[in-house]
Amino acid sequence: EVQLVESGGGLVQPGGSLRLSCAASGFTFSSYEMNWVRQAPGKGLEWVSYISSSGSTIYYADSVKGRFTISRDNAKNSLYLQMNSLRAEDTAVYYCARDPPAAAGYFDYWGQGTLVTVSS
């Protein structure tokens, strides 16, 4: 069974940092592109970042470019999101999401999400 489990969320002050993790199981993690998608409270879905299966290709939404860093450790079946210079508008539930085979572009499995709150 495919499982994605996020962790690392919490309360952080503006300007602070946080590192999210996503533990994958039930599939060959190293073969899949992965993404982070976020959802502000009461709002819609916003794609945040993409990483290729090898980690060699990375993209970011303009809203987080230069502040967030996506990475992965295929040996540990884990995806990460390092978030720096956090702002109030980064407050959201952060989901990791899997691209199905052949880098399709939509997301067939999602984690349960981890809440990040940026507030003083």
Place this chain on the structure above:
Amino acid sequence: AIRITQSPSSLSASTGDRVTITCRASQGISSYLAWYQQKPGKAPKLLIYAASTLQSGVPSRFSGSGSGTDFTLTISCLQSEDFATYYCQQYYSYPLTTFGPGTKVDIK
């Protein structure tokens, strides 16, 4: 960036109703469109991809159609478990993808 709009933003319906949600892209995206269902406090669930292909395990009362800029999600006979928010997603500009603002379907 490709912009996605959805209509209506919300609708009220009864069990057994036929429901149609529309998604429109700011430019042609061929059939690179997916639909998701999200219930409160839960992660989105993939329903349809490639505009009209039903994800495995999704009930056949869900269907999708369209190509280019205009797309629809239809629920042929609304069930109690279908009350949720529905999002479309374009992945034509993959991996730079965008979601629609969502359509909330609630009980009349």
